[in-house]
Amino acid sequence: MDNETLKEAMLNGLYAADYSGHELLTPKMLVNANDQHIWTSLKQELKTCKSFIWSVAFITLDMLTPLKVVLVDLDKKGIRGKIVTSTYLNFNQPKVFTELLKLKNVDVYLAEESDFHAKGYMFEHSDYYTMIVGSANFTRAAMLSNYEWAIKLTSTENGSLYQQTHSELERIIENSQVLTQAWIDNYKEVWQNLRITEKSTFNNKAKSEIVPNKMQMAALKELEKIVAEKKSKALVVSATGTGKTYLGAFAVKEYQPKRFLFVVHREQIAKKAMESFKKVIGGSGRLYGMLSGDRQDTQAKYIFSTIQTVSQDKILDQLPSNYFDYILIDEAHRSAAPSYQKIMHYFKPDFWLGMTATPERMDNQDVYALFDYNLAYEIRLRDALENKMLSPFHYIGVQDYEEDGITVDETTNLRYLTAPKRVKYILDQLDYYGYSGLKVHGLVFCSRQDEALELAQAFTDAGHQAKALTNQDSNERRRAVVRELEEGKIEYIITVNLFNEGIDIPCVNQVVMLRNTQSSIVFIQQLGRGLRKYPGKDFVTVLDFIGNYKNNYLIPIALTQDNSRSIDEAKAELRVPPVIDVSTINFTEIAQEKILQSLDKVKLDSMKELRTAYQDLKNKLGKVPLLQDFYRFGSVSPIVFASNGNLDNYDIFLQKMGEDSELNLYQGQVLTFITKELLNGMRPHELILLDLLTKNKVCSLSDYEQELQEKQIYFNMELMNSVENILNLSFFDVKAGKTTKAEQYGGIPIVEKVNLLDYQLNDQIKTSLNNPKFYQLWQDVIQTGLLLNEEYQNKKQFTFYQKYTRKDVCRLLNWEKDVSAPMYGYRVGEKECPIFITYKKDSEDKRNAKYRNDLQNGKSLRWYTRSPRHIDSDEVQRLLAKDEMGNYKIKLHLFVKRSDADGKGFYYLGEGKIVSDSVREEIVGKKTAVGMNIELQHPLETKMYDLLFTE
Structure with a gap:
């Protein structure tokens, strides 16, 4: 990281906001709010650091679990850290120290100061240090839910703040003792902490009045x-x-x-x-x-x-x-x-x-x-967690046992599933990630009855008493074995789908999945076995051993309860898993990669998937669902129907579902137009005008403008011309195969302008609106599009961090024609230039893989023009042209996606500015291109940084 970047970041945070900021370096306040969590920032720092030192008084078991997942990946890279903690107020339970001792790449120290109450986290990076200091201990409440303040600061090794902090940390460590098992054994004996025992808690609860939540x-x-x-x-x-x-x-x-x-x-x-x-x-x-x-x-x-x-x-x-x-x-x-x-x-x-x-x-x-x-x-599960009705969970997706490059899949031989090395690997993971409470009460789901029987014996032989239960067992035996688990006589019940529903074992504090995820329904049923509240259980550990299963793609979908059928959304939630209240979702890097591979091979919006979703919603509503119903009930995203290449419009889909069509050819073409081009809701202007014209035969320009003003939606003359070009189809008068898009949409204007001041629908549509079926589907698309528009800011063209295709951008930039097909990476317009960057190249052999779009300093993307291009090329000169005030004439809009595998959409990262002294000609492949740094004008949020740019 160059010193100039760091200086500007410091000035941005501590002196004036108009200095260029930097997501990783700019000083900022961290709080738990608006889907941002202090833990998210800590995790990001951990994943990118060379070493770390934490000085934190209070630590709870429920935050050690997600920390362990990150430390596993750091250990593989040889990255170590130090944690200094204390016995202040006897807050830290003995089990916390036992679990800290399991962290093989962390040295743990015990501060000598009796009143040690520090909360600070330091991370060493290649050429700078980050410090996060404030009120937040390493507890679940402080990291995820409490209203805490923490200041994040960055310094070089020469900075006085770093030197003071590092010196104090070294002093504390020097005067601390190393955590050992002998110390823990002694601490257990003297530990005094007022708490209610499990038995008395249960008895008090039983005596209290039960009232509805x-x-x-x-x-x-x-x-x-x-x-x-x-x-x-x-x-x-x-x-x-x-x-x-x-x-x-x-x-x-x-x-x-x-x-x-x-x-x-x-x-x-x-x-x-x-x-x-x-x-x-x-x-x-x-x-x-x-x-x-x-x-x-x-x-x-x-x-x-x-x-x-x-x-x-x-x-x-x-x-x-x-x-x-x-x-x-x-x-x-x-x-x-x-x-x-x-x-x-x-x-x-x-x-x-x-x-x-x-x-x-x-x-x-x-x-x-x-x-x-x-x-x-x-x-639903998410609502219940957010309303504190269930025990929180920490889900950990880990790679299943691998030997000689072979891991578990659907066809794996029983001998491999129950091999001593795999059993040891499983038990080591269960021990490492642990559980909440005094004893483990584990429920293990495996794939076969003989596997359950052999694993139960293997667990028992390894010192972890376990019993298998299958559908061959009587009710009496099932009850007896469950009782043994509840009483602590055994540690694990190993079963095959037997406890998916109906059984109530609240003491379960560890759920282990050793089988393929067959469906989201079964996954949630099995996860739910551990979510009942129970005295002494602060959370449930969910360990999922992920092999080479074709259905791995179901895991992020089930965990987040995302039914949108969007591959892009599933990938985003896998790369940056959400926090659900105080429940966390965590994957080791290898497990995450296996799920990504599974997602790349599946088609979530296949007709089979859509048919299932349609039938489910039809059953739920008792009527044929419309696109609005899919939106409101959180099922398939309406966008999926618009983007599916096999479906022109929703009427076509309904026909495939066995419903009769009552539309003529032209009505179908019009419905296809508004579905494919307007349903996404990225710009409400066309939808609002169509809505007004549906209610009234004629809408004046002044009435239309008044409607936009009342809704606080931006407009100008260029935009109004663009709306007209879209609705008269001239925007689509470009070749698309043997015909133009305009011809595929009926070939005549949808909306006509009368007397230069009034708008009206064409006569065919006016007549068509008398057809109840067409009217219903026409209105459905318009109203659904307006609902989807609520996700966008309507005071400007683009919304930060929303996804746009090249075609969307052509429309939103008010260009006269859809020129997305030949655009590729950019197009220099008269006033604006959209730049589309694929950050991570899927293949070094691809032509554009030679263009290294590196995020060089956390705020600037290295970008290249097409080749051959030179500094004096016309489009380069237009990009570099400045006005009398020294400002660039062309406004740059940056759109970025992680890789080519992430679909056609690019995330909007805001406007960019060319760094003047970075512009130079470079050889790209065998030809000359012009490279330049484009500086982001809007600091990246942590989540977006992780989603697009972290490895």
Whole structure:
């Protein structure tokens, strides 16, 4: 890093904001807000440093887990660090020191000062140092959620602030003692910390009054409405661990039925549900009864039954069809099965309530239809985590065991899966990443029954008591083994999809995935096994061993619950995983690369995928969904339908789904135009004008301008001309195969200008709007486009960090024609020049791989013109031309994507400025080009820096 860059960064942060800033170097305040976290900055510094020293008083286990993932990758690069901590206030638990001792590339020291309360983090880079100092200890709350202040400063080795800080750190380390196991053993004996034991916490909780939480209250209110409307069925979708059973009990208590039936598929669940209902509703124990196996308490007011029992003919013969006035079906996604259908056709209660965590069925059964599409409430995993209803998790994706370049895939032999070396590798990872609580209570999911049995034996032989459970085991054995796990007699249950649903083992603090991710639904079900809150469990560790599986691409999609079917979005969330409240998602570099390889081979927007999403949403709504429905219900992004090369418009898609088309050729062409060109919502102007013209036959220019002003949307004469060029199709009058795009869109203006002051739709569209089907689809695209526009800033052309294609940029720059096809890397216009940079070249053999677009100092991209070009070439001279004030005449817009594999879209990074003394002719390949540094005028956010430029 050159000294001039560092000086400007310091001046930018400490003297005047008009000096050029730098994302990595400029002094800044770090807080936990707006999807930014102090931990994000620490992690970025760790990933790029040569060494580090931390001086931090308080450390918690829940932040050591994500730290360990980063340290694994640093260790492979030979990068070490030091951490100085303390026993101040006896805050740090003995287990924290035990876990710190596992960090093989970190030396841990214990400060001698009895009141040591420092919070500072220093990182050594190649030619500068970064310091982060403030109020934040290395705890989950401080790193991810508390309102903390931390100042990030950068210095050279000669800076006095660095010298003072480094000198103080060296003094502290010199006067500290090295952490050892002997010290930890002694600390355990003397550790005094007021805390509630697990037993007393549990007892106190059991005695406290159970009341609905915030989300349960909202669900109950919606159920009240449905009941008040005299509807007889409702469905509640509630993520695993969010108190689904208690919610049902609250609903029944409010309804006050004369006789109630609870139906589920396992006796164990029925018994636990009965206990929960007793706590909520109260009353004599005689009011509650079981209908399962040998027990037939049919006279009780509240009856809890297995489906296997209540669906028997001999039981139904005893019970009149109107015997119950309220029936609740738990795990309602099973209700399409014959046994459930049998009772649903027989019984005639006043009200049916279905409850499930996973309404989306892999067998395409319509669960929503069974409850008359009355979706009362939906509590999804992310909502539940953000509302503190579940235990936070730390997901760690690690590479599965590899030997001689071979790792696990779908066809791996059992002998390899249970080989001693692989078992040792797995156990070493489980030990390294650890768990929350005094003992491990682990649930391991593997792929085969024989694998489960052999792994259980291998775990046990290695000193980690484990038992296998498969669908061959009786209910009695399942209950016995679960009890052993709860009581700490065994450490692990190893199973094959047995505990995907229905089972409640709140003590589970480690979930281990040793199998291919078959579906997002199953992934979330298995993840959810560890998310129930439990005394002494602050978080659950989720370890996913990632092999060479074709379905690896499902992992980021499942974790973030992103159903958009966008490959670009999945890659972005994999490279820079989001923090969900205080839950973290982490991948080692090798595991991340395996998932990226999987994403490169899959087509998320295939017709098969879209058909599944369509059917799911149709089932949910009970009607044919429109694009707006996909937007509102978080399913497929509407953009996917517009960008899919096999679909011209949504009517074509509906035809493929078996729906009849009522559009003529021209109507289809018009629908294709607004879908392909306007639906993305990047510019609202055309959509607003079409919306106005749909409501009124004629719209004056002044009314249109007034509408834009009221909506605070920018406009000028050039933009207005551009809108006209788009809507009269002249912008698209360029060759696209044998015809022009304009001809493919119908060939005549969509909007006509009358008397130079008024706009109107052409006569064919006016007539077409009388066709209900065309009107519906026309309006759907316009309104969906306006909804999507809410993601953009409408006071200027481009929005920071949104993605644009070359074609989008041509339109938003108000150019008369779509010249995106021959544009390639840039085009020098009259006033503006967009520059498209692919930062990381996929292949050195590619022509443009010879253009090294390096982010040289964190703020300037080295960029090259086409070749052959010279300083005196016309387009270069236009780029370098300045006005009388010394400002460049041509405005540069920078668009960057990480690699060619990341689709057609480029992230907008703002305007750029040519660094005058960096311009020179260079040989690129065998020809001459002009290279120059283009300086970003808007400092990069940490997330975008990581997404585009970090390795």
